Amino acid sequence: GAVVSQHPSWVICKSGTSVKIECRSLDFQATTMFWYRQFPKQSLMLMATSNEGSKATYEQGVEKDKFLINHASLTLSTLTVTSAHPEDSSFYICSAGRVAGSYNEQFFGPGTRLTVL
Amino acid sequence: SQQGEEDPQALSIQEGENATMNCSYKTSINNLQWYRQNSGRGLVHLILIRSNEREKHSGRLRVTLDTSKKSSSLLITASRAADTASYFCATGETSGSRLTFGEGTQLTVNP
Numbered sequence: 389g390a391v392v393s394q395h396p397s398w399v400i401c402k403s404g405t406s407v408k409i410e411c412r413s414l415d416f417q418a419t420t421m422f423w424y425r426q427f428p429k430q431s432l433m434l435m436a437t438s439n440e441g442s443k444a445t446y447e448q449g450v451e452k453d454k455f456l457i458n459h460a461s462l463t464l465s466t467l468t469v470t471s472a473h474p475e476d477s478s479f480y481i482c483s484a485g486r487v488a489g490s491y492n493e494q495f496f497g498p499g500t501r502l503t504v505l
Numbered sequence: 506s507q508q509g510e511e512d513p514q515a516l517s518i519q520e521g522e523n524a525t526m527n528c529s530y531k532t533s534i535n536n537l538q539w540y541r542q543n544s545g546r547g548l549v550h551l552i553l554i555r556s557n558e559r560e561k562h563s564g565r566l567r568v569t570l571d572t573s574k575k576s577s578s579l580l581i582t583a584s585r586a587a588d589t590a591s592y593f594c595a596t597g598e599t600s601g602s603r604l605t606f607g608e609g610t611q612l613t614v615n616p
Contacts, residue, residue, distance in 0.1 A: 420602055431593060432548075432606045481547060485602050491535050491555075492602030498547035 391415055392484045394497035401472055402505055408468045409500045411482030417462035418484035422494065423455070426479040438465050472504045511594060511607040519615050524581040526610040528594030529574075536597040537570055538604070539579050541590045548593070551579075556599075586616045 391414040401407050411421055420439050424432040436457050438444040444457035454476075456468040465484075469476050479501050483494040511528045518524055528537070536555045540548040554561045554570045554577065561568045567580040581588055591611050595604040 422603075424606075429611075431608050434603060434605070437603065479545070483604075491597050494602070494604055496540075496548040496550075499545075501545070 390486070390493070390495045392482065392495045392497040394480075394482055394500050396500060397498060398501040398503075400503045400505065403473050404471055406468055406470045407472055407502060408466055409480055409482075409502075411465045411467070411484065411497050413463045413484040413495070416484070416486055418465075418486060419462065420485035420492065421459055421465035422483045422485065423457060423465075423467050424481045424483070426481060426499075428479075432481060435467075469502065472502070474504045477502055477504045511592075511610050513610060514608065515611045515613070517613040517615065518584055520584060520586055522584055522614075524584050524588070524612055524614070526579045526592050526594075526612070527576060528578070528607050529576045530594075530596045530605075530607075531575065532596075533599050534572075534596045535599045537568075537577050538595045538597065539566075539568060539577075540593045540595060540606075542593065542609075543590045551592075581612075584612075584614045586614050588612060588614045 393412045395410045423435045426432045434447050435450045436444045436446045438457045438459040440459050440462050446452045459465040479499050481499040483496045485492045485494050538553045539551040542548050552563045552568050554568050565582045570577045591609045593609045594607040
């Protein structure tokens with residue numbers, strides 16, 4: 389159990405276009421989902437935390453108008469990179485959270501590689 | 506910002522040897538987790554150790570946690586070429602559900 393999927397797994401787009409990435413928890417309901425980005429040979433940086441039915445909480449330095457997050461249901465969160473530019477090229481990873489006793493388990497998706505030309 | 510620091514940044518060993526990676530953090534935590542990531546892939550959860558635990562084992566993995574020193578170590582025994590990957594520690598907050606990842610250790614196990 390606890391499978392998280394992401395779609396697409398990779399995407400190439402032209403500069404100025406918008407790209408939507410979906411994150412789904414397939415076999416459990418996730419009240420919280422997290423979005424990370426990872427540059428080559430670097431660690432994961434948390435971008436935002438999204439709770440179902442409410443606005444996402446963005447980390448310092450992350451532009452909320454640039455990275456739109458929608459968490460419309462307990463199994464789906466989407467990240468839209470608006471007006472993408474080459475510097476937005478990165479590996480985007482989502483995770484879905486589930487309460488397990490005294491802590492929240494996070495289950496990670498396989499990631500989406502975004503390349504902006 | 507990342508609060509976890511891992512060392513070494515890169516480690517190269519021969520198959521059969523043990524690999525030890527260390528992680529330090531700055532704030533109070535609820536738990537500390539270790540993940541593995543193969544190049545260009547998602548994260549694989551390896552092991553979680555709670556703040557009131559000192560050591561945990563899972564197969565060839567041994568994790569220790571020293572909350573007084575705010576540090577943890579991951580030991581992989583009898584390494585295999587398939588263990589080649591990046592290893593990250595991540596700390597779970599005492600409140601909320603955020604994970605903060607360390608910088609990672611790139612482990613290369615040579616056959």
